[in-house]
Amino acid sequence: MRLPTPATAPRMPASVRLPGRSPRPGYPGFVVEEKSADQGGAARGSVRGPGRLRARASALVLVLAVAGCAQSPSDPAADKDAAHSASPSVVSAPTSLTGAGEFKRRTTAAIVYNRKLVPKGAQASLTAESTGGKTVTSLVVEGLLPDHRYGAHLHVAPCGARPADAGAHFQHVAGRADASSEVWLDLKTDNSGAGRATAHHDWPLAGALPRSLVLHASATAPSAPPAPRIACLTLS
Numbered sequence: 001m002r003l004p005t006p007a008t009a010p011r012m013p014a015s016v017r018l019p020g021r022s023p024r025p026g027y028p029g030f031v032v033e034e035k036s037a038d039q040g041g042a043a044r045g046s047v048r049g050p051g052r053l054r055a056r057a058s059a060l061v062l063v064l065a066v067a068g069c070a071q072s073p074s075d076p077a078a079d080k081d082a083a084h085s086a087s088p089s090v091v092s093a094p095t096s097l098t099g100a101g102e103f104k105r106r107t108t109a110a111i112v113y114n115r116k117l118v119p120k121g122a123q124a125s126l127t128a129e130s131t132g133g134k135t136v137t138s139l140v141v142e143g144l145l146p147d148h149r150y151g152a153h154l155h156v157a158p159c160g161a162r163p164a165d166a167g168a169h170f171q172h173v174a175g176r177a178d179a180s181s182e183v184w185l186d187l188k189t190d191n192s193g194a195g196r197a198t199a200h201h202d203w204p205l206a207g208a209l210p211r212s213l214v215l216h217a218s219a220t221a222p223s224a225p226p227a228p229r230i231a232c233l234t235l236s
């Protein structure tokens, strides 16, 4: 947290002081806060030690409340910082993948294979964020057919001129073809042709990463072969 500086700290009546502590000149009312910074170590203004800080922040709240001063800009920040630094350690390196673009005929960044199902101007954006052993993958599309169900998955290879170039479905567990091992992002568009889907997984992206998002002509049916590939977005 950033401690209030004398220039920005709310002015308190000079009579509000903790017993036994002498205020610093020109810094009335923030004796407690300043004291905690001194005890926190060398770095003034970036105090480490959440529990102690929170306790002192609470003491400050009490002082302010007693003083009849409801305004206390430093307190929410103190609580937020304390909660943040108490979060569990990350178990794997954060990884992120993105891809975005308008689907066109001759670019493999975002390529269309079927203009009937992916009209001119259609576009997509994908982000996959992997951190703390979990992965969240989100797809947003615009300009597709209205009220249509599309299948969508992450695949192992980048998009190419041919639909098959994207390779097989990405699988976290090799050979396991379900939504817990693969990343399925099926969606139904609204009446403007826009849609979105998000997939949550309890595993991190690591090792061989997915390289593309493939849009399929219709929704994924686990017991049937995937519908034809109609567009592809390369991820990096």
Ligand SMILES: [Cu+2]
Residues within 6 Å of the ligand: 152, 153, 154, 155, 169, 214, 216, 226
């Ligand atoms: Cu697929």
